[in-house]
Amino acid sequence: MRALISVYDKSGLVEFATSLHNAGVKLVSTGGTYKFLADIVRIPVDMVSEVANFPEILEGRVKTLHPRIHGGILARRDQQSDMDELREHNILPFDIVINNLYPFQEVASKPGVTLEKALDNIDIGGPSMIRAAAKNFPWVVVVVDPLDYPWVSDRLLEGQLSLEDRQNLAQKAFSHLADYDASIASYLYDNKPFLSKFNLTVSKTADLRYGENPHQTAALYRSDTSVRIGIPFSELLHGKPLSFNNILDADSAWKIVNDFPNMAAVIVKHTNPCGLAS
Known part of the structure; x- marks a missing residue:
């Protein structure tokens, strides 16, 4: 099994990542999460840029937006054509995606925050990975809430994570994305009167x-x-x-x-x- 880990909130990650590693799960990670796992937790982890064979660019704005990453997440394991394409391009599938997002709402709500600072905290790669994993939940476990780490770890390692569990995690992931996007839309709304549509979170x-x-x-x-x-x-x-x-x-x-x-x-x-x- 392979797990792709890229988180801003690292609560509970030491125990979760260590448990996965001890169970033989191959870990792949990005930027700050990679340094955290490699230098602080000191467990083996591959850098996502090495897996993609393409460096991070634009000061880290583009890290995981690559076919070698998203192909590994989105491939349907029961579709022979999908698996053949992965082999053709030497892409290995991901079985677990662990991700949470830049704290946009926390940053944007601070007094005096600039538009530039707020925009810098809009996550792009994270939502893309979460959405891809949640779409493919029958085959990929997506975890966005650190509070879910203990029970997901236990059931994964015992082989007891059901399709219903996976669907519930996917629903939570899409809800997480909806809340995140709603907070961005609310910030950009900037008190304009009577929009044709607005979202409540x-x-x-x-x-x-x-x-x-x-x-x-x-x-x-x-x-x-x-x-x-x-x-x-x-x-x-x-x-x-x-x-x-x-x-x-x-x-x-x-x-x-x-x-x-x-x-x-x-x-x-x-x-x-x-x-x-x-």
Whole structure:
């Protein structure tokens, strides 16, 4: 087996890469990830430029965008013509792609960040590899979240990673890409009014005790691109977890008190204010 590793967030990578290496998986990597694995973790790893037989160019902007890389990811193992073409061009397939992306949103949200700095943090090769691996998930395992490293490693090495597991990882990869692209589009949107189309990126914060009625289920989501204030970003200091109606009432109270320039308190029941003091 061969694994292609190119990550910005190296959380958990030491254990994951070491586990793969000890199981006989051949590791291939890029730039900073290569140096991390070779010099710090000290495990054998091939540089992607050696596999592609083409150097990194444009100060690292082009590293993995090469047929020898993407051919190895996209080849369908059950299509004889695909495998014949790989052999014809001396391309070895990749079985695992481990990737996460430049922190565009983190950089772009910093006060005073320049357009040039923001654009430099738009990942190109990473999304291309993730998309290719996710498209070919029946044959290639794609991992974008370091929290998935332990269970993926265990199931891979035990031969227990199912097609359903692979599909779930692919879905997570495409969702990761959608969130990433949405954050870039939101940044470039730059408060222009009434676009013909815009994307919202939200993440689940919690499963709620129940929905509007006790027999219903509900969950709380919050925007990944908005200012981090309001009830979805609040911390529960005491008491049991909130229900759907609790969230609605808390949000209503939050909006009401924010209309006052000084400190204010409000009592809300079923989204209606019952008492207010300022």
